[in-house]
Amino acid sequence: MIQRSDIILQLHRRDxxxxxxxxxEGLKREAVRFAFDLKREGFRVIMSGDPCYGSCDLDREGPAIADILVHIGHAPVDDTNKVIYEYYQVDIPKDSLREGVRHLSQKRIGLVTVTQHLHCIPMIQEFLANEGIVAVVKAGGKRTPHPGQVLGCSFEAAKAAGCSEILYVGTGLFHPLGVAIATNARVIALDPVTGIVQEVSAERLLRVRFALIEKAKVAEQFGILLSTKSGQRREELARFLVSLHPSALLVTMNEVTPDQLYNLGFPCYVNTACPRLAYDDQGNFPVPVLTPREFEIVCGVRNWEEYTVDQIP
Ligand code: SF4
Structure with a gap:
C-alpha cells in the first residue's frame, strides 16, 4: 500500500x-490513482509511462521537468536528493512460516527476503526463535542497505550472514538460486503467496550456463552490452571486457530486447546491464548472452571452478 499521507507531507515540507x-509494471495502475490523489492535493503531476524494473532504473526525464520524482515499489539505490522512494510493503501470513520451519535442518540460519517483505523480518525472527531457531540477519552492500535484503543483482546480505543454511522468504526462484550460487549454502525458499516451500538446486541453471560458455567459445564476435540506465551502467567493467578480446565491441543500450540483439547480428553478447537479463531472459534471446565472469572464462582468464553469480556491487 502506498503511504499517501506521508508522501504528501514530505512534498509539502519540501515546497x-x-x-x-x-x-x-505491476504497480502502475495504483500509481496512476496515487497521481490523481496528488493532483487533487494541488500538485502538478507527471506520470512516467516507460517500463521500470528497479530503483536502478530511475526516470531521468521526470526530475528534469519536475521538482521531484516519487519512485514507488523499490528501496533506494542512489540519488536520494531529487527522489522520494516509497517501497511497497506486503505482509507475510504467519501461518506460511510453519511449513518453512519443517524444512530447516539447523538451529542457526541466515534469513533474507526481498524489499516488499523487509518489514516482516522481526516477525519472522520471533517466529523462528519460538521454534528454537536463531535467524541471522545481516546488512548487505551499498545496493541493499537494509539488513536481510536481497535483490536480483545483490546477494551480499546472504553471504554476510555466514550460515550454511539460508531461508529465503519471497516469491519466485531466481533470488534463492542466486543466493545458492553466491553462498554455496543449502537454501530453503518459502513462497508466502503460494505457501510452497522447497530446497533450491542451482545444478540445472549451472549446466545451462556451462553449455552457453562452450557455445560462445566458437563465436567470432562479441557485443559487450553497456546499459544507459543510471543504476545498471557498469562502464569500467564493460571496457575491461572489451579489452579481453580483439573481436569484442562495446554496444550501448537502454532496453535489452531480443529484437535489438537480433538486429545487431552478433553471434554472442556479454551483458553488463541488469544481471538478471542473462539468466532470466536467455530463453528469449537469439544467441548466447553471457555474464561478465562467463566471458572471462571464454577468454581464458578464469576457470569454471571460479564460477559465481553476476552481481552489481
Ligand atoms: S539491476 Fe536488475 S536486479 Fe538489480 S535492482 Fe535493477 S532491475 Fe533489479
Missing amino acids: VKTVAVQAP
Whole structure:
C-alpha cells in the first residue's frame, strides 16, 4: 500500500510544486490513482509511462521537468536528493512460516527476503526463535542497505550472514538460486503467496550456463552490452571486457530486447546491464548472452571452478 499521507507531507515540507511519479509494471495502475490523489492535493503531476524494473532504473526525464520524482515499489539505490522512494510493503501470513520451519535442518540460519517483505523480518525472527531457531540477519552492500535484503543483482546480505543454511522468504526462484550460487549454502525458499516451500538446486541453471560458455567459445564476435540506465551502467567493467578480446565491441543500450540483439547480428553478447537479463531472459534471446565472469572464462582468464553469480556491487 502506498503511504499517501506521508508522501504528501514530505512534498509539502519540501515546497514541491511539480511531481513526477514512477512505478514498476505491476504497480502502475495504483500509481496512476496515487497521481490523481496528488493532483487533487494541488500538485502538478507527471506520470512516467516507460517500463521500470528497479530503483536502478530511475526516470531521468521526470526530475528534469519536475521538482521531484516519487519512485514507488523499490528501496533506494542512489540519488536520494531529487527522489522520494516509497517501497511497497506486503505482509507475510504467519501461518506460511510453519511449513518453512519443517524444512530447516539447523538451529542457526541466515534469513533474507526481498524489499516488499523487509518489514516482516522481526516477525519472522520471533517466529523462528519460538521454534528454537536463531535467524541471522545481516546488512548487505551499498545496493541493499537494509539488513536481510536481497535483490536480483545483490546477494551480499546472504553471504554476510555466514550460515550454511539460508531461508529465503519471497516469491519466485531466481533470488534463492542466486543466493545458492553466491553462498554455496543449502537454501530453503518459502513462497508466502503460494505457501510452497522447497530446497533450491542451482545444478540445472549451472549446466545451462556451462553449455552457453562452450557455445560462445566458437563465436567470432562479441557485443559487450553497456546499459544507459543510471543504476545498471557498469562502464569500467564493460571496457575491461572489451579489452579481453580483439573481436569484442562495446554496444550501448537502454532496453535489452531480443529484437535489438537480433538486429545487431552478433553471434554472442556479454551483458553488463541488469544481471538478471542473462539468466532470466536467455530463453528469449537469439544467441548466447553471457555474464561478465562467463566471458572471462571464454577468454581464458578464469576457470569454471571460479564460477559465481553476476552481481552489481
Ligand atoms: S539491476 Fe536488475 S536486479 Fe538489480 S535492482 Fe535493477 S532491475 Fe533489479
